[in-house]
Amino acid sequence: MPLHFELVTPEKLVRSEEVYQVVVPGAEGDFGVLANHAPFMATVRDGNLTVYAEEKSQPETIAIRGGFAEVNDKGLTVLAEHAE
Amino acid sequence: MASLKALKDRIGSVKSTQKITKAMQMVAAAKLKRAQNAAEAGRPYAQRLEKVVASLASKVTISSTTPKLLSGTGKDDVHLFVVATSDKGLAGAFNANIARLARREADKLIAQGKTVEFYTIGRKGRAVLRRLYPKQMKHAIEPGDLGKLTFDDAHEWAEDLIKRYEDGEFDVAHLFYSEFQSVLSQVPTQQQLIPVKIPEGAAEEKSSAAVEYEPDEEAILADLLPRNVAVQIFRAMRENAASEQGSKMTAMDNATRNAGDLIKRLNIEYNRKRQAAITTELVEIISGAEAL
Incomplete structure (x- = not known):
């Protein structure tokens, strides 16, 4: 089952897609989120999000600044002030 | 009595005015579309952030360590009015309506013996308020084209506001802007900006599992609250941008129609x-011929 991943900035909804895994640069250390992750909230330090679309696919990185991540039963939502 | 020539010139000048207002209306319509899209694109972020802040705030008990942005200073003597208008006129009553609401609220608070100070974003609002309250102008920002503002701008103003708040310059901040409802209706709105107001009922989303926090709730809250201020300002600016264009479009549409009516009247008079x-001339010729 894929993980629903959303990346939102104040200016627009950057991503909304089904992925395999996302590695988030949390303020207290990186953490990977797979499908069915337990509910979780964390602030995010400036750095790169790593998105794996499929289990074995090439990871894609998205630089984010000023972020915050929330995992709930609907998936992972990353709120960032900037994303490239 | 105006001569034929003068009337013709008059018609020509009204016609070129009509051309200009027509063009401005079309430009406003195009810009409105863009501003509306931008306002919609920003909504998911604001909604999610609000929900998170609300659910966190409901979990944190107010104590001396609670961020001041949430708990307030414990007084409400000095009110700061952040009045967001635009730099440009020719947009109907857009700027005047916002300024009027701010003025009304300010007079109400002043009558209660509170101090009101102004922090204006936009030249038009500042011009009105400075005339009425020359001593209470704190700071003025000229945002330029509202459609081109980025989140960084809003962030900068939010930081400045929070710094002033922490320095004890004011106790409560209100934000004034115009909420965009449709092309025909833009509603001037007042919103409490600082301390952060938690909308009631927003935290009512019951999650079955316990949520884990990293770092703890209070640290996350301290990180999110300033951001929330910036987001609120940004959202207000976006709403303002859409409202300004909507108001301008209606105003210019009216102007074009008025010019049309005027041209019609002048044409009849001319004919x-x-x-x-x-x-x-004919009478002269005929009577001349008869005299012979």
Whole structure:
């Protein structure tokens, strides 16, 4: 089952897609989120999000600044002030 | 009595005015579309952030360590009015309506013996308020084209506001802007900006599992609250941008129609006069011929 991943900035909804895994640069250390992750909230330090679309696919990185991540039963939502 | 020539010139000048207002209306319509899209694109972020802040705030008990942005300073003597208007006129009553609401609220608070200070974003609002409250102008920002503002701008202003708040310059901040409802209706709105107001009922989303926090709730809250201020300002600016264009479009549409009416009236007058001149001429010729 894929993980629903959303990346939102104040200016627009950057991503909304089904992925395999996302590695988030949390303020207290990186953490990977797979499908069915337990509910979780964390602030995010400036750095790169790593998105794996499929289990074995090439990871894609998205630089984010000023972020915050929330995992709930609907998936992972990353709120960032900037994303490239 | 205006001569034929003068009337013709008058018609020409009204026609070129009409051309200009027509063009401005079309430009506003195009910009409105863009501003509306931008306002919609920003909504998911604001909604999610609000929900998170609300659910966190409901879990944190107010104590001396609670961020001041949430708990307030414990007084409400000095109110800061952040009045967001635009730099440009020719947008109907857009700027005037916002300024009027701010003025009304300010007079109410002043009557209660509170101090009100102004922090204006936009030249038009500042001009009005400075005339009325020359001593209470704190700071003025000229945002330029509202459609081109980025989140960084809003962030900068939010930081400045929070710094002033922490320095004890004011106790409560209100934000004034115009909420965009439709092209025909933009509603001037007042919103409490600082301390952060938690909308009631927003935290009512019951999650079955316990949520884990990293770092703890209070640290996350301290990180999110300033951001929330910036987001609120940004959202207000976006709403303002859409409202300004909507208001401008309506105003210019009216102006174009008025110019059309005026041209019609002037044309009738012109034709009447032309005919009168011809009749006079004919009468002269005929009576001249009869005299022979």
